[in-house]
Amino acid sequence: xxxxxxxxTEIYTExxxxxxxxxxxxxxxxxxxMFTSSLEVAKFEGAKIKTVSGIRGQIKKAVKGGPDGSxxxxxxxxxxxxxxxxxxxxxxxxxxxYYNPIISFVQNRLMKTNWELKKENKVKSIQNPDSExxxxxxxxxxxxxxxxxxxxxxxxxxxxxxxxxxxxxxxxN
Numbered sequence: 001x002x003x004x005x006x007x008x009t010e011i012y013t014e015x016x017x018x019x020x021x022x023x024x025x026x027x028x029x030x031x032x033x034m035f036t037s038s039l040e041v042a043k044f045e046g047a048k049i050k051t052v053s054g055i056r057g058q059i060k061k062a063v064k065g066g067p068d069g070s071x072x073x074x075x076x077x078x079x080x081x082x083x084x085x086x087x088x089x090x091x092x093x094x095x096x097x098y099y100n101p102i103i104s105f106v107q108n109r110l111m112k113t114n115w116e117l118k119k120e121n122k123v124k125s126i127q128n129p130d131s132e133x134x135x136x137x138x139x140x141x142x143x144x145x146x147x148x149x150x151x152x153x154x155x156x157x158x159x160x161x162x163x164x165x166x167x168x169x170x171x172x173n
Contacts (some may be wrong), residue, residue, distance in 0.1 A: 029073055036069045057074055
């Protein structure tokens with residue numbers, strides 16, 4: 001796409017992942033590995049988090065006695081030690097402008113296609129022989145003859161008005 005004169009910004013999405021350090025009997029857990037310092041935790045206090053199993057929670061406060069960046073979080077239900085916690089973040093980035101915008105593509109035609117250059121200079125295109133269509137020749141299929149033999153299995157019944165006899169076809173090898 002073409003940049004215009006206004007400032008262009010894009011929103012970048014990131015998921016921060018942390019693991020459970022300790023689970024209390026209530027719906028509180030201590031999460032580690034999501035942040036590197038207690039200052040980062042302070043910036044994200046009140047942020048929504050979610051576990052792999054889908055339990056929603058919220059970041060409360062940084063833990064002073066634990067590893068750097070660990071924090072206390074409350075959840076809607078008790079979570080497991082094997083759960084991972086995710087925090088989705090969004091922030092704006094401003095991409096650098098690498099070229100000037102072209103307002104009208106028709107008036108400011110800077111490049112020509114390969115076909116247009118060949119047409120102007122009267123250069124004939126050389127076709128690759130592999131690209132040409134070839135007639136497909138298929139050999140007729142030959143099937144082995146099917147030889148069947150008739151085997152009589154049961155005698156016809158004469159007790160009813162209609163009598164039945166069972167015959168079976170067997171393939172010979």
